[in-house]
Amino acid sequence: MKLKTRLVVAFCIMIFVPVVLAGVVLFGFKNFQMKNLEQTYGLEDGADYNYLTNSLQLLNRFTRDDFEKIKKIAARKPEKLEDVSYLEELNSSLQEKYSYIIVRKDEDIIFEGAEDARDLPKDLPAYGESDADENSGVYIDGDVQALLKQVDFHYADGSKGSLFLVMTVQQILPEIKQLAIDLVVSVILILCFTAAMMSVWIYRGIINPIKKLEVATQNIKEGNLDFTIDVDSNDEVGELCRNFEEMRQRLKDNAEEKIANEKENKVLISNISHDLKTPITAIKGYVEGIMDGVADTPEKHDRYIRTIYNKANEMTTLINELTVYSQIDTNRIPYNFKKINVADYFNDCVEEIGLELESRNIGLSYYNYADDAVVIIADPEQLSRVIHNIIGNSLKYLDKPQGFINIRIKDVGDFIQVEIEDNGKGIAAKDLPYIFDRFYRTDASRNSATGGSGIGLSIVRKIIEDHGGKIWATSKEETGTIMYFVIRKYQEVPTGE
Structure with missing residues (x-):
């Protein structure tokens, strides 16, 4: 994946993955956390999230059954609402639901279920002023936010009594707080998961190769290739x-x-x-x-x-x-290519070589089987170097009492083939493929009779290849060696073609 594409994909992942995962989390909360709230606070099935932002409404639903119970007791057994031990028991169960009770007899407060009661307005609703049922109440705003439900009744002695069910919210309900914490933690985990996923992906795609390059540069710096x-x-x-x-x-x-x-x-x-x-x-x-x-x-x-x-x-x-x-x-290598008549050139060349071979008592035979009009394109000086190097190499290894050199010129289609044969000691089959390599010597003894720089035949091969030709050799030990090389003939292009 190209780096540009990788960055585009990374951008999309950073946007869509958190959104998708957040949707999954919200769906989970919808199906699990809300059911837990429904069971805890007695919400109806299918309740929406409005309760999460309205704690008083949630508490109102939470204490609905308790309020109905209090109304029944006030109607049937009002004397129990004068029993302090019963009131304390009732108040204790309500405190678990973040609520408490205040009981008034005529104008006197005979029971206060929490210290928060002193923060409420001193003028509680008068007897008969509230018609609250289980679904409504009086909202009190001040230092303490509260929802007040009132139950009016008569004591056995005829006194007027009022019981106030007070639901206060000074902070978010623990369940809602836990829900908010879970949401925040979930978002953080989603972001961490996305960041970790992107880090691993980028690390494997970019950092790993860069670290390999860092190791490689260090190796090169230390000279290790x-x-x-x-x-x-x-x-x-x-x-x-x-x-x-x-x-x-x-x-x-x-x-x-x-x-x-x-x-x-x-x-x-x-x-x-x-x-x-x-x-x-x-x-x-x-x-x-x-x-x-x-x-x-x-x-x-x-x-x-x-x-x-x-x-x-x-x-x-x-x-x-x-x-x-x-x-x-x-x-x-400086080349001066020109058209050369094969017959004239090799006649002169053989005449020159013949004088040297004659002085060494070595026989020379020359045969030209090509047409006298055949012309090649070559550098006369470098081609002469080729012939002299080959013959010079042959002379080093002539070991017969009567040595000879045969030179043959043949026409082989588009090429002129030159063959230089000697009757020296020959070349072993294992050495033959390497005789044109630089510094390769079949004679390891390096005595004065077979000396040389070891580059003569490599020079020959280079010159022939630069002429567009090819050179090779055949040999038989104790019999002699034949060197072959070919050079392309010069062909006139007819006018008008």
């Missing part, structure tokens, strides 16, 4: 968590890549240092031989100079590979 943020919500906070998880994964990948690059750079520096050390040591040895007069014949002197030259070329090759590697690492 090996954790995950699992969030199932589809709201804005969930989207934020998912974006944060993607950021964490990217940071982790970058950190791992950085560590791998640093490791590769250390390997490269180690390889280059080792491979530079060998020709430098050789150059120093031959130079010292010349300086010390060891090369005492012209032939020996020429051989020393030629060796120094070859070793310097090896150093140049290593440095060039390092330069290309740095360009590959930053994806900034």
Whole structure:
């Protein structure tokens, strides 16, 4: 649920849930508390809530039966209303109903059932002035609010008597007070329940993901990226968590890549240092031989100079590979693409390579099965680097008395396929899938005969892929290896199409 929708729903819940629950509570009070009041105060079935706001009316109904009883006693046995013990008993039962009695004989008050009586007006209604029945009375307003019911009668000696039933309300009746308290408590509980429900809902929907983000940021701050943020919500906070998880994964990948690059750079520096050390040591040895007069014949002197030259070329090759590697690492290899005639280009290339192989007593065969007019789009310098790197790699592992290199050019549809075959010691099947990876070396001994930076074939793959081609190899141990790569042919688009 989106955060905006969640807030709208929360607003509706905060309004409607308390209203609905309050309605349920009122319905419960209507059916239970009102019945309790009806039973306590003798209300008629179906009484409404007006009694809750009119305590005198409620007490009037409450004492209705007592008032009828008093009227009967006054009519039949008036002498009992002169008996103090009976009056006290009657008054005690009325006090439980928040009422009391006052009895007057002629003009004298012979019984007062409560101290509140002194707060009533001194002039009580005269004999015969009240015609109250069980449903009416005289309302007295003052320091004490009271409802006064009067019963007139004659004593046995002929004296006039009046009994006053006084119902006072100085505070809310306990039952009504309890009802009000219950209503207030119910409203508070409803609000607390709604607030708790909303708090749990918001906490689970917003606070929990935020706490996960807080833990995640603390982990990242401490350099720990090996954790995950699992969030199932589809709201804005969930989207934020998912974006944060993607950021964490990217940071982790970058950190791992950085560590791998640093490791590769250390390997490269180690390889280059080792491979530079060998020709430098050789150059120093031959130079010292010349300086010390060891090369005492012209032939020996020429051989020393030629060796120094070859070793310097090896150093140049290593440095060039390092330069290309740095360009590959930053994806900034400079390409100068142009149209190249395949036959002319490879004829020149083979002629150049043939001179070097001839000096090493290695045979070279060249076969061009493509049409002489075939043209490709390529960078001549980088394509030459590819061929020289492949052949140079083959020369390192030539272990036969008579080595040879075969170069074949084939037309394979939209591509030109170049095959470079040698009769070296071959590559094991387990190593073949990895020979184009950076720093991968099938020869772990790293002797001077099989040295190298370990990046030659990775450079080859990068250049071929940048030309839109593909490179792969097949090999058989103790027999030799064939390197294949393809480059798309250039095709003229007919005019008007």
